[in-house]
């Protein structure tokens with residue numbers, strides 16, 4: 439299949455007679471999502487045993503696959519990347535000792551329901567538990583896909599109240615679930631209330647609909663979003679086979695409306711844990727004006743152990759990209775720290791050694807070079823921002839570099855104090 443070929447519903451007998459106006463309607467796609475083994479069996483060949491395992495896994499984490507995404511499944515392969523992400527697997531029932539219910543401690547850092555305030559200046563706002571397609575590798579499986587429900591209006595009111603009373607919040611990241619499964623009116627009401635808060639500088643939305651329900655991103659919808667600029671959309675492509683004429687059009691509609699696009703992939707065993715696949719993915723993303731932002735190490739959520747790779751695999755992928763291809767194509771590989779430590783970047787070592795005089799570095803080709811340090815490297819900063827700043831304003835390791843403290847022993851973290859649970 440060539441990458442930009444439109445998905446052809448005619449290939450699937452179940453969809454052969456669907457009129458294009460239905461097929462291209464996101465509401466139709468959502469209403470006709472495949473939700474059990476019986477339905478799925480009409481789209482892809484399923485063995486009886488497979489169906490049984492699937493029904494069992496569905497007790498723990500439900501299934502929903504849009505007809506569009508189902509039609510993208512390779513009928514001739516049991517181990518294709520689309521299928522692995524969408525179709526329940528009996529391995530989801532395996533619980534490993536290292537599995538955690540809330541590995542990122544999003545609830546531990548949650549001052550009000552549906553809101554996580556982990557970093558000093560930005561929050562994560564979860565507005566729904568609904569997704570168009572439930573990814574088998576979902577990190578939020580403890581809430582997402584457990585019940586099909588959007589955030590309750592009272593919950594959203596409380597979260598917006600929290601944001602408006604915390605002036606340090608300059609960045610709000612709207613996620614879920616998938617925020618683009620909300621009606622346009624409901625999403626617009628959240629956006630306009632956020633925009634009315636003077637200290638909210640930027641809004642970011644994470645949505646997988648460009649990948650699994652590209653019909654959602656109509657020009658009218660993109661125009662609505664563009665009224666709340668500066669607004670960024672991050673999507674979630676994991677494999678170049680997800681880039682189709684439809685998903686490219688969805689991204690074009692957003693980009694044409696002036697909305698910058700980023701991508702967050704999850705490193706998944708058997709799906710994209712290969713430097714060649716990742717390189718092709720990041721190239722295809724730039725062609726549709728999407729900037730690769732993060733690659734996440736698969737976290738320790740329950741029942742996704744079969745998707746995990748070693749951290750070394752992510753480092754190897756970065757090694758294969760940096761220098762070898764366009765710098766803009768290279769995402770940051772991050773491990774989201776269990777226990778709520780946030781995203782920690784991991785990359786190969788490029789600094790080999792140091793002296794007072796020289797730093798020895800190596801490049802992607804293996805060439806070793808030296809950089810000669812300035813004679814007097816230390817100088818105090820006198821910029822106007824530093825002159826105005828009060829001492830010890832800087833937190834964490836960055837603070838150690840700026841003031842006279844000798845050591846850092848975090849006892850009460852700022853984020854714990856914020857949530858009153860030291």
Ligand SMILES: *Cc1c(COP(=O)(O)O)cnc(C)c1O
Pocket residue numbers: 554555556557560561562611781
């Ligand atoms: C990922 C995340 C953010 C945003 O992180 P950036 O590195 O700024 O993209 C904010 N809050 C929480 C809780 C997150 O998990």
Ligand code: SF4
Pocket residue numbers: 568569571572573575576577578582614615616646
């Ligand atoms: S789109 Fe995101 S929140 Fe929804 S199931 Fe996939 S990973 Fe989970």
